[in-house]
Amino acid sequence: MSPERTRSRLDTPRTRRRGFGWHVDSDLVGVYSEKLARFLGTGRYLAIQTVVVVVWIALNLAAVSIRWDPYPFILLNLAFSTQAAYAAPLILLAQNRQETRDRIAIEEDRVRAEQTKADTEFLARELAAVRLAVGDTVTRDYLRRELDDLLSELRSALADGDAEDDRPRRS
Missing domain, CATH: 1.20.5 (Single alpha-helices involved in coiled-coils or other helix-helix interfaces)
Structure with missing residues (x-):
């Protein structure tokens, strides 16, 4: 079969993928997502977020000349939505990695219990x-x-x- 005919067949994979030329290490992304998920669950993060929101609202209500986000605070809601859109998948990724570690630990415990x-x-x-x-x-x-x-x-x-x-x- 000629190379042109092989490339056009659907049951033969392409040798090179088209698209972006960079590859991301999934373990590295997982490690950083776990760090971020752990930080998002701390009291320190909640305190920082509360201070930012209070300052944001105070500046937009008090400083009439620099109001960048008037009363309904649409920009603040957009920031929270964006944060939630990124935080939820990162937390899920961290949970999946933890579940995998737990499954491996349970398997090791089972093998150790059988040996014992x-x-x-x-x-x-x-x-x-x-x-x-x-x-x-x-x-x-x-x-x-x-x-x-x-x-x-x-x-x-x-x-x-x-x-x-x-x-x-x-x-």
């Missing part, structure tokens, strides 16, 4: 084997009791033997 469970089961089996092995070994008390029983039997056998020696023997 397997280790615990192994140790339980080993402990049971040790208990069985210890159960088969002779303990000091068991040996002492057996020797005492044997000694008692020997004494009674010797006592019976002495009693037989004292009897007259029949020939």
Whole structure:
């Protein structure tokens, strides 16, 4: 197939994309969006925004000669709308990145829990084997009791033997 025919087919991707020549690193954008989202959720940001709004309104109400945004404060509303239009996607991006980190952490915790469970089961089996092995070994008390029983039997056998020696023997 000729190269011109290949380029015109819809099932063959183009080798080079047309459009802007610059590429943005999505991780870098994500990092900065998280920083901005964290800042937007602080009391410091709310205090700064409140001061700016109060100064904005005061200047537009008090300074008659420099009113750049008269009473309905349309420019201020436009600024808030623009801020919301940028803040919402950045906050969503930060939440998505956090969700991904949480999913990875949960997976790592699950793998660690499985390994811990397997280790615990192994140790339980080993402990049971040790208990069985210890159960088969002779303990000091068991040996002492057996020797005492044997000694008692020997004494009674010797006592019976002495009693037989004292009897007259029949020939």
